[in-house]
Amino acid sequence: MIKVCSMCSGMSIDDLKNALLGKEVEDMCIGECGSEFVGYVEDDLVTASSQEDFIKQVN
Numbered sequence: 001m002i003k004v005c006s007m008c009s010g011m012s013i014d015d016l017k018n019a020l021l022g023k024e025v026e027d028m029c030i031g032e033c034g035s036e037f038v039g040y041v042e043d044d045l046v047t048a049s050s051q052e053d054f055i056k057q058v059n
Contacts, residue, residue, distance in 0.1 A: 002058055004039035005030050011037060011051045019055045 037048040048054035
């Protein structure tokens with residue numbers, strides 16, 4: 001499961017779901033307020049320089 005906060009991460013949940021077909025994407029608070037392009041994949045925090053970079057790292 002991939003957990004991101006659409007409010008803080010600067011990423012579009014719909015875009016992530018479309019790019020990461022077959023993976024569960026959940027929009028929720030992850031406690032990383034103010035950090036752009038971050039999310040949890042399972043229990044690992046993934047940081048990226050852009051939404052595209054985030055998708056590459058978790059795909």
